[in-house]
Amino acid sequence: MLPGFTSDLAACGVPAVDFAADVAIRNPYGWAARFPSPLKAYGVSREFLEWRIRQRVLALPGIEVLRGQATGLIREGDRVGAVALGDRTLAADFVADATGRGSRADHWLAQARWPTARETFVDCRLGYATRRYLIPEGHTADWAACYIQPGTPHQRRGAILMPVENNRWIVTLIGFGSDRPGRDEGEFTTFAKSLSTPLIAEAIADAKPLTPVAVSTSTSSRRHHVEKLPHQPANFVRFGEAVCAFNPLYAQGMSTAAWGASLLADHLARYALDRNFAASFHRALARRNDWAWQLATTTDTRWLSSQSSPPAWHQRVGPRYTDRLMANACHSKRTPRKLSSTSCTCSSRPFRSSPPSSRCTASLLRAGKRGVS
Numbered sequence: 001m002l003p004g005f006t007s008d009l010a011a012c013g014v015p016a017v018d019f020a021a022d023v024a025i026r027n028p029y030g031w032a033a034r035f036p037s038p039l040k041a042y043g044v045s046r047e048f049l050e051w052r053i054r055q056r057v058l059a060l061p062g063i064e065v066l067r068g069q070a071t072g073l074i075r076e077g078d079r080v081g082a083v084a085l086g087d088r089t090l091a092a093d094f095v096a097d098a099t100g101r102g103s104r105a106d107h108w109l110a111q112a113r114w115p116t117a118r119e120t121f122v123d124c125r126l127g128y129a130t131r132r133y134l135i136p137e138g139h140t141a142d143w144a145a146c147y148i149q150p151g152t153p154h155q156r157r158g159a160i161l162m163p164v165e166n167n168r169w170i171v172t173l174i175g176f177g178s179d180r181p182g183r184d185e186g187e188f189t190t191f192a193k194s195l196s197t198p199l200i201a202e203a204i205a206d207a208k209p210l211t212p213v214a215v216s217t218s219t220s221s222r223r224h225h226v227e228k229l230p231h232q233p234a235n236f237v238r239f240g241e242a243v244c245a246f247n248p249l250y251a252q253g254m255s256t257a258a259w260g261a262s263l264l265a266d267h268l269a270r271y272a273l274d275r276n277f278a279a280s281f282h283r284a285l286a287r288r289n290d291w292a293w294q295l296a297t298t299t300d301t302r303w304l305s306s307q308s309s310p311p312a313w314h315q316r317v318g319p320r321y322t323d324r325l326m327a328n329a330c331h332s333k334r335t336p337r338k339l340s341s342t343s344c345t346c347s348s349r350p351f352r353s354s355p356p357s358s359r360c361t362a363s364l365l366r367a368g369k370r371g372v373s
């Protein structure tokens with residue numbers, strides 16, 4: 001969507017790590033095999049990423065940014081005629097909702113007497129606590145980043161350490177249910193020491209903290225089934241987390257949102273803005289989102305709280321299979337290679353091409369069958 005963007009990030013000093021070679025990954029079965037791969041992960045803070053995207057978007061022709069908070073939709077027959085921005089209105093031929101997981105679209109549709117979408121959600125009560133550190137001078141290690149994966153039923157804690165621009169580490173502690181980390185700075189260190197390896201605790205022991213601890217618990221996976229709406233305004237679409245929000249542990253949200261934007265561009269180029277436009281876009285988006293939703297929720301079902309929708313069959317079987325793949329990844333380089341190309345949302349191929357589910361090959365299925373043997 002923004003050609004050359006990753007080179008642009010690298011030129012700004014954003015570190016790139018080979019996710020299979022440079023990241024020390026500790027799963028519940030041991031250390032995952034490391035090997036050179038084409039899977040690059042860019043260590044970039046959210047504010048820096050959004051600032052660079054904003055600069056690139058504003059440089060495109062025909063873009064004007066208006067500040068304001070959307071508060072409703074104004075109905076004109078079978079269409080949306082305008083968006084309410086508090087006491088102002090903005091006339092519109094076409095409206096796209098990209099307001100993220102807090103989207104009020106269903107509420108606005110109900111107010112304008114349109115049907116609202118059914119919701120499925122999986123809430124495994126995941127919590128994040130994040131702190132930034134200055135990387136100590138002279139720091140050396142055989143890893144550039146570290147990921148300690150949680151695993152059921154006993155390992156309810158994990159952590160991620162990632163280098164970002166300006167010689168910093170972002171350290172995120174992860175916990176489920178009653179193991180969710182809090183914002184207390186002393187507890188942050190204690191939690192890091194309680195993990196299955198002391199690697200991150202030892203790294204931050206000598207590092208200068210640059211921020212207080214920030215906590216996030218907005219982590220449930222939620223899906224609005226807009227593709228099933230019996231009747232909807234033809235010129236109003238939703239994408240990104242406004243339609244399908246993911247547990248951030250699987251790092252799918254940004255890529256899936258970008259995927260939705262790209263699909264919308266294709267749809268606008270190919271189809272007339274007639275009465276079926278929104279319905280057909282939402283059906284195509286649901287098909288695209290399906291595999292990411294299944295990946296995230298299949299693993300999540302093992303942590304389920306009682307507030308979630310009942311699990312589907314693949315969500316009951318999948319976790320056992322994932323365990324076997326993780327065990328296999330500790331002594332085989334082939335399994336993590338296949339696994340990462342399957343779960344990686346954006347491969348080096350343009351992301352309009354086949355979804356990763358189509359790359360779930362026979363060899364990966366066999367690896368899962370072999371498991372720990």
Ligand SMILES: Cc1cc2nc3c(=O)[nH]c(=O)nc-3n(C[C@H](O)[C@H](O)[C@H](O)COP(=O)(O)OP(=O)(O)OC[C@H]3O[C@@H](n4cnc5c(N)ncnc54)[C@H](O)[C@@H]3O)c2cc1C
Nearest residue numbers: 069070098099100216240241242248251252253254255257
């Ligand atoms: C702690 C945490 C860690 C995460 N880590 C990762 C990760 O590593 N990788 C990954 O891919 N994803 C990650 N995610 C998920 C990722 O942030 C989201 O999936 C992604 O930002 C969704 O993009 P979006 O454009 O749909 O919504 P958002 O990025 O949420 O953008 C919505 C925008 O709409 C604005 N807005 C909201 N309401 C209104 C309104 N009424 N009027 C006007 N504007 C409005 C908001 O201010 C915001 O700017 C993480 C999320 C969290 C919480």
